[in-house]
Amino acid sequence: MQALIQQVISGIASGGIFASLALALVLIYNAMGLVNFAQGEMAMFATFIAFTLIDRGLSYWIAFPVTLVIAFAGGVLIQRVVIRPVERAPVLTLVIITLGMATLINGLAGFIWGYVPRSIPSPFSVGTYSVLGAVVSYQDIGVIAISAVVLLLIYLLLQRTTIGLTMRAAAHHPEASRLLGVRVSWMLALGWGLAAAVGAVSGIMVAPVLFLEPNMMQAIIVYAFAAAVLGGIESPLGAVVGGVIVGVTVNLAGALPFVGGDLELAVALAIIIAVLLVRPNGLFGRPSVRRV
Amino acid sequence: MAALLELEEVRAGYGQTSVLHGVSMSVEEGQIVSLLGANGAGKTTTLRSVTGGVHWSGDIRFSGRSLKRLSTEDVVRCGIAHVPEGRGILTELTVDENLRLGAYLRKDGGHVRKDYDRVFEYFPVLHERRRLSASTLSGGEQQMLAVARALLMRPRLMLLDEPSLGLAPIVVRAIFEIIRTINQADGVSIFLVEQNARLALEISSQAYVLEVGRVAVSGASSDLMGKESVRRSYLGY
Numbered sequence: 001m002q003a004l005i006q007q008v009i010s011g012i013a014s015g016g017i018f019a020s021l022a023l024a025l026v027l028i029y030n031a032m033g034l035v036n037f038a039q040g041e042m043a044m045f046a047t048f049i050a051f052t053l054i055d056r057g058l059s060y061w062i063a064f065p066v067t068l069v070i071a072f073a074g075g076v077l078i079q080r081v082v083i084r085p086v087e088r089a090p091v092l093t094l095v096i097i098t099l100g101m102a103t104l105i106n107g108l109a110g111f112i113w114g115y116v117p118r119s120i121p122s123p124f125s126v127g128t129y130s131v132l133g134a135v136v137s138y139q140d141i142g143v144i145a146i147s148a149v150v151l152l153l154i155y156l157l158l159q160r161t162t163i164g165l166t167m168r169a170a171a172h173h174p175e176a177s178r179l180l181g182v183r184v185s186w187m188l189a190l191g192w193g194l195a196a197a198v199g200a201v202s203g204i205m206v207a208p209v210l211f212l213e214p215n216m217m218q219a220i221i222v223y224a225f226a227a228a229v230l231g232g233i234e235s236p237l238g239a240v241v242g243g244v245i246v247g248v249t250v251n252l253a254g255a256l257p258f259v260g261g262d263l264e265l266a267v268a269l270a271i272i273i274a275v276l277l278v279r280p281n282g283l284f285g286r287p288s289v290r291r292v
Numbered sequence: 293m294a295a296l297l298e299l300e301e302v303r304a305g306y307g308q309t310s311v312l313h314g315v316s317m318s319v320e321e322g323q324i325v326s327l328l329g330a331n332g333a334g335k336t337t338t339l340r341s342v343t344g345g346v347h348w349s350g351d352i353r354f355s356g357r358s359l360k361r362l363s364t365e366d367v368v369r370c371g372i373a374h375v376p377e378g379r380g381i382l383t384e385l386t387v388d389e390n391l392r393l394g395a396y397l398r399k400d401g402g403h404v405r406k407d408y409d410r411v412f413e414y415f416p417v418l419h420e421r422r423r424l425s426a427s428t429l430s431g432g433e434q435q436m437l438a439v440a441r442a443l444l445m446r447p448r449l450m451l452l453d454e455p456s457l458g459l460a461p462i463v464v465r466a467i468f469e470i471i472r473t474i475n476q477a478d479g480v481s482i483f484l485v486e487q488n489a490r491l492a493l494e495i496s497s498q499a500y501v502l503e504v505g506r507v508a509v510s511g512a513s514s515d516l517m518g519k520e521s522v523r524r525s526y527l528g529y
Contacts, residue, residue, distance in 0.1 A: 173382045179380055181365050181397050181445075182393070
């Protein structure tokens, strides 16, 4: 029982990391109708920036928000420079462009920082805390807390502020929003900035667990895709719920003696495929019915 | 005195297909002007030209200022509210969020609140449904929402594209009653595209009739109503 609680809590912690990256995917999916294949690499690059700042002597808690601001600016810049000119291009063109960006950013990170994995210190002290008799690390508790705060802030921004309202309007109904005076193109750029920042959160949080190197996010992005699709790709709430489900499932699967670390990804994806067979639009997605 | 909205020799179209072949029209401040014509005559394209939804040449001036090369957002911010064909309801959002988007650019908070009260007075059903998704509204309610939202923009000019389309006669009458009130009480000038010619001529003071992208007839609405050719083609008696 204690072992179970322990696995679930550490699953929720990984879930928070997947949820952040999945939310980034959803934000951009809503803005351009396509997942951004470079999302993981953008998060990795931001993590390197955070690492560099810490390396230069900045404290973790200053480097963290500074990195988010840089990531935000980077996201806006990518939308303005790379995505906007091809906004009306066929979907396949956009797929190739985001895949190309992923390769480019990956190579750039390797060029600047090299491929030697670096261990990143955790901002949370080493130690454990006892929850219902189960041993939970401060690292896990910290990750859960930060994810929760970030996701809550994004929720409040989108649902409770005027700028969030115009962002949602622009993403879902660009033409009608223009007629209300919404600067749609800039709202989409803000969406990219927000996605880049929230994705960076996942990278920074996962770095102390994994080792920081240019390919760090490549496993995480698969989980994030799974989480986003499970939640229903258009739904921010779905991304969060999907992230937690994927995190817990993977953790529990990994703890099973006959599955182990090698098969945990396979088991998690099998469960997700099973869910999608029953609900093809994901847990929070709506069936895509078009009036003709 | 210069008109509030002036179209001068406007040509517009979609890709290779040209729809408007040089139309000139004007809407004076405080007027209701209706734009009539058969399907495909270019009525919707005329309105879309004003708010930059289609490429056009010639000149369009609003309150003396040329709208050439302005983006849709900037035209709207000049004080033109466009209720488009299909109503432009944001079905992903709630009724209240749709209304908030109408007023979000305004800085006069106190007046906005008063306008909300008035809008709900005009359309009580929107008040009842304000927390619901706009996608749950019926066609008539969506049209009310579109007009209400346009009113909250506090425009100087409202472009209405077939507000009667697909609605029950009683709903149409209610909406036209409110269009008249908006014009008289709120002083909003209105450029009205309408299939229901009789209704449009009754409510407007000036009218234009489009035929395949050209102005065929224009003049005071009361004169047009008496004109044999207009009567036969558009009023059916």
